[in-house]
Amino acid sequence: MGDSLITIVAIALAAVLMFVFPLMSLSERTDDISELVVQSNTDEFVEGIRTTGKLTLDDYEKYLQTISSTGNSFDVEIVVHQLDENPGVKVSQAEMTKIGENVYYSLYTSQVQKVLNENGKIKLKQGDMVSVTVKNTNQTIAQLLRNFFYQISGNDSYQIAVQKNVIVTVNGSN
Amino acid sequence: MKVQYIAVIFVIIILPIAMTMSYSIGARIDTINLQTKYNAKLIDSTYDAMMAFQINTANNRYSSVANSKIRDIEAAASAFYKSLSNNQDITTKDLSMYVPALVFTLYDGYYIYSKYDNVYGGDDFILGRPQIDDVELRNSEYENEGLKPYIYYSCRFKNGTKDFVVNFTLDNAITIYGNIGEGYHTYSGYLINPDNVKIPSSFDESKPLTWTLEYSTGKPGDTVTISPELLTEHVLFADGEQGDYDYLVYNGQKFYYDKNKAGEETETETKYFYYNNYEKAYITQSTNVYKYLKDRTSSDGHLYSTSSFEYYKTAKEFSNTICNYLYDITQKHIVDQEGNEVPGDYFPVNLGNAHIFNVKESDNNPLLESSAFNEIRIQVIRKTIETNLTTAIAQYSKFIGEEYEFRLPVMSDVDWEKITNQVSVISFMQGLPIGYKYFNDYCVITNDNNEEVVKKENIYIITRNSSGQREYHLPGCTELLKPETGTGGTGLDIIDVAYNNLNFIRQTVRISEGNYIYFYPQTRMLPNETVEPITACYHCIVDAGSVYSADEIIKGELIGQKEDFSGEEVKADVSNSSSREGQRLQQIRQYYLSALGRERYDLYRFNIDTFNQN
Numbered sequence: 001m002g003d004s005l006i007t008i009v010a011i012a013l014a015a016v017l018m019f020v021f022p023l024m025s026l027s028e029r030t031d032d033i034s035e036l037v038v039q040s041n042t043d044e045f046v047e048g049i050r051t052t053g054k055l056t057l058d059d060y061e062k063y064l065q066t067i068s069s070t071g072n073s074f075d076v077e078i079v080v081h082q083l084d085e086n087p088g089v090k091v092s093q094a095e096m097t098k099i100g101e102n103v104y105y106s107l108y109t110s111q112v113q114k115v116l117n118e119n120g121k122i123k124l125k126q127g128d129m130v131s132v133t134v135k136n137t138n139q140t141i142a143q144l145l146r147n148f149f150y151q152i153s154g155n156d157s158y159q160i161a162v163q164k165n166v167i168v169t170v171n172g173s174n
Numbered sequence: 175m176k177v178q179y180i181a182v183i184f185v186i187i188i189l190p191i192a193m194t195m196s197y198s199i200g201a202r203i204d205t206i207n208l209q210t211k212y213n214a215k216l217i218d219s220t221y222d223a224m225m226a227f228q229i230n231t232a233n234n235r236y237s238s239v240a241n242s243k244i245r246d247i248e249a250a251a252s253a254f255y256k257s258l259s260n261n262q263d264i265t266t267k268d269l270s271m272y273v274p275a276l277v278f279t280l281y282d283g284y285y286i287y288s289k290y291d292n293v294y295g296g297d298d299f300i301l302g303r304p305q306i307d308d309v310e311l312r313n314s315e316y317e318n319e320g321l322k323p324y325i326y327y328s329c330r331f332k333n334g335t336k337d338f339v340v341n342f343t344l345d346n347a348i349t350i351y352g353n354i355g356e357g358y359h360t361y362s363g364y365l366i367n368p369d370n371v372k373i374p375s376s377f378d379e380s381k382p383l384t385w386t387l388e389y390s391t392g393k394p395g396d397t398v399t400i401s402p403e404l405l406t407e408h409v410l411f412a413d414g415e416q417g418d419y420d421y422l423v424y425n426g427q428k429f430y431y432d433k434n435k436a437g438e439e440t441e442t443e444t445k446y447f448y449y450n451n452y453e454k455a456y457i458t459q460s461t462n463v464y465k466y467l468k469d470r471t472s473s474d475g476h477l478y479s480t481s482s483f484e485y486y487k488t489a490k491e492f493s494n495t496i497c498n499y500l501y502d503i504t505q506k507h508i509v510d511q512e513g514n515e516v517p518g519d520y521f522p523v524n525l526g527n528a529h530i531f532n533v534k535e536s537d538n539n540p541l542l543e544s545s546a547f548n549e550i551r552i553q554v555i556r557k558t559i560e561t562n563l564t565t566a567i568a569q570y571s572k573f574i575g576e577e578y579e580f581r582l583p584v585m586s587d588v589d590w591e592k593i594t595n596q597v598s599v600i601s602f603m604q605g606l607p608i609g610y611k612y613f614n615d616y617c618v619i620t621n622d623n624n625e626e627v628v629k630k631e632n633i634y635i636i637t638r639n640s641s642g643q644r645e646y647h648l649p650g651c652t653e654l655l656k657p658e659t660g661t662g663g664t665g666l667d668i669i670d671v672a673y674n675n676l677n678f679i680r681q682t683v684r685i686s687e688g689n690y691i692y693f694y695p696q697t698r699m700l701p702n703e704t705v706e707p708i709t710a711c712y713h714c715i716v717d718a719g720s721v722y723s724a725d726e727i728i729k730g731e732l733i734g735q736k737e738d739f740s741g742e743e744v745k746a747d748v749s750n751s752s753s754r755e756g757q758r759l760q761q762i763r764q765y766y767l768s769a770l771g772r773e774r775y776d777l778y779r780f781n782i783d784t785f786n787q788n
Contacts, residue, residue, distance in 0.1 A: 006178075010176075010178050010181060013181060014180070014181040014184070017181060017184060017185060017188075018181075018184055018188075021188075021192075022188060022192065025192045025195075025196065029195060029196065029199050032199055032200075032203060033199065036202070036203055036206055039206070039210065040206060040210070043210050043213065043214075047213070047214075047217060050217065051217065051592075051617070051618065051619060052588065052592070053718075082716060082717060082718070083716075084710075084712075084716045085710065085716075086707075086709040086710055086712075086716065089694060089697075089707045089708070089709055089710075090707045090709070105716070105717075115719075118735075118739060119719075119735075122719075123718040123719065123721075124718055125715070125718040126623070128718070169217070169221045169224070169619050170592075170619065170620050170621065170622075171622055171631075171718070172718060173595075173631060
């Protein structure tokens, strides 16, 4: 009697050990790799904008395609901050680096997409800032399994999240 | 065997596998993170180097003189290394080991910043190796780090008896030396279509104020008149005095006219001054420049610049000579340094029988991107940088050791496009161990706010609206083209004048260490002694939005998308002189072409200035 109880426990334990544990471990690694892919692609995409001074529809779509090839779906937020030096110019003997004189105008994801669809590109200038934030919107296997054991809920429970902010270094040409 | 044992054995097998895998992936993530970090670091440092160069040249009124240029570049290189090692555990010296070369591409050539030796090769010279061995070299005082000699963007051509070398630049200026038909000669100047420029028969060399010429590509309605221009700049001095002065540029130096200066001109003191140590330095009547300035001062007390006229006139003469001698030169006449024929794949493009220097052909306007001349120019620049850089980087192992083989990485076409069109800094970082692999990357940062080159996009047009506000625009600004809109009020924005972009950058006056005052050259003094600002257009400069390209302005025809995005249409055409858009475009072209000529002529050009004086 005692023996068979132990056997059942052992089988259950073995099932957890032999399937769930490796699966969890593997799926965590998969997510790590996905994050790596997303990160390196985001870097490449954003650094591209930074050194060419323009954001093109081609590059944007290629980027979206590459990150979705990891098998996850993502929410990609792009924010473009355009530097306006005019307020600084109007102050006599202005200090350009002083905070409070220069103003940044922001373009958010939907606005960026609208301009991209209309013109095919957004030209930027030296001093503008671009920030890209990527989060996965689907539940990865690792998240599923983890939720099976312990529940994490809320908006900020992302498995794959990458952020990159840069200052544009060059005036974009046509 | 009991199930329990199997489970234990399973755990014993799986656990190490899972652990090593986790460790290995973790290490790879670290590698990628390090790579990303160094990548960003490299871009940041290169940008800092470029910014150092920009700030130094924009604020240095002698930066065009070769010595001072070297100083600026060395400062930029030092900024690069400082920035690279900033916030690192590694010292500048150790990190700099992994930077085989820094390249500063300038207007007509480039500098490579790298290690070099000052050892004469002796018998072994052909191999380029010094007689002392590498280990000895590394420990010797012969190892230096610094700028290698300046290298021009040059290419040799040979056709029958014609045998000459052409130095290309980032724009349409070239220098040719060698035998181009009648003995050894040197020519230097700007290449344009000489038939486009018409100088009236009434041209009188002794009266610069009456000089005018017409520029037209033959398209109806596109005739632009180039005449003396009135240029004004706001200047602030160290003693706090400020004012607006008429100016012109002579031999790369700005001279201002102080019309309000009390008293008559004397032998030793005139009303013309240049900006020296943030003070006025008046010139004397005995200097050559005095006559030049006097001839260009009108009776009503204004100083006019004739640079634009001189640009088109000298360009016409130069281009005529070049066209006459070199009209039949094609790509197949390119030879290597020794004069041997080069293989067909020497350049990645083949232009066939297109005549490179025959700029009279309508499809070979050197001002436009699509011309054969421009294509060859790009290929030559690329080839010369590639060749010399490959050597410089490969030689680097000699100084560092054999652990890592330094090689020039394959650079993308996008990067080459940037390098061949703008002043840039190219930095390389190789052989830095980052976990599983070695870091190997390069970075190209370009810049268009400097005194090296005036690109077509660098001309800004100033408008004044009905309420007197001044605003500057890109020539292709869509708002500028709308004839009746203005930000401050209704009615026509009057186009005032056009300058290059450096005129809109803040200038610094250094009173003492830590005590600086600033001014913008294109602001104006109001009658009540306050300074009226000039602001950037929100449609083209702040937003950097969709603008027409400079090429379209030069051609006199703008093509844009239809309102419903269903295709493209002609938005404005100068040959349609009855339309308001056409008239406005022609007006913009007038200011634009005049300013482009003037600003290009006013940059200090060692070759052109020296050869023209002979």
